Amino acid sequence: MGREAERRFFLELLDRHGAVVLATLRRLCRSSHDAEDVFQETAMRVWRYLPRRNRLRAPRAWLMTVAYRSYLDYRSRSPTHVELRDDPDETFPGPAQQAQRSEERQRVQTAVAGLPGPIHEVIVLHYTGGLTLRQTAKAMGISLGTAKSRLNNGLDRLRKAMS
Numbered sequence: 161m162g163r164e165a166e167r168r169f170f171l172e173l174l175d176r177h178g179a180v181v182l183a184t185l186r187r188l189c190r191s192s193h194d195a196e197d198v199f200q201e202t203a204m205r206v207w208r209y210l211p212r213r214n215r216l217r218a219p220r221a222w223l224m225t226v227a228y229r230s231y232l233d234y235r236s237r238s239p240t241h242v243e244l245r246d247d248p249d250e251t252f253p254g255p256a257q258q259a260q261r262s263e264e265r266q267r268v269q270t271a272v273a274g275l276p277g278p279i280h281e282v283i284v285l286h287y288t289g290g291l292t293l294r295q296t297a298k299a300m301g302i303s304l305g306t307a308k309s310r311l312n313n314g315l316d317r318l319r320k321a322m323s
Contacts, residue, residue, distance in 0.1 A: 166210050174203060177220045181227045184289035188231050188281060190273055198234045202227040224289045225299040228281075271321040279314040282307055 181202065185195035205226050216222050272283060278300075285296045286307075297307035 170207055170210055173206065173219055173223060177223050180220070180288075180290055181223055184224065184284055185227055185231060187269075187272065187284040187288045188228070189234070194234065198227070198230050201234065202230040205230060218295065221291055221295040221299070224285065224291050224295070227289075228285060228299045267322065268318075271318050274321065275314050275317060279310045279317070282310040283314045283318075286311060 178199075182195060182199050185198050185202075186192055189195040189198060202223075206223060209226070213222070272280065275283060281300060282296055285291050285299060286293060289296075291299065293307050293311065294304055297304045300307065302310075
């Protein structure tokens with residue numbers, strides 16, 4: 161693949177999957193500012209490693225794996241801070257409906273944010289990132305059984321927290 165073809169593929173990859181990756185990073189980082197930093201690091205890594213990838217069978221899963229590894233590196237070198245506010249660019253029809261959705265979203269975000277690290281990461285990669293459990297396990301470097309166990313544990317904890 162020539163450099164121009166790589167550049168086009170890179171831009172197409174980020175155009176197609178960048179929003180999901182950024183949303184996933186926001187949930188993992190629990191901060192929009194940190195997520196944007198990690199997203200930039202992810203984009204740089206993707207650009208750097210793209211020439212080594214002759215063919216990607218699952219581009220979204222590969223991109224999400226690079227993003228998750230960037231997140232782990234970022235987390236290991238930075239203190240975390242929690243941001244529990246809604247995305248200011250999000251709009252909903254009607255103030256009553258907006259207030260109800262905002263309150264419910266806040267409850268869910270708080271419940272997910274309260275999950276222990278490894279369980280939180282499986283939930284976010286699987287549901288926000290849209291990865292299959294197999295892809296989630298591979299991205300995290302854990303077995304499929306461990307990913308399933310953490311997912312079930314997390315869902316049980318969320319059910320209890322939301323009831």
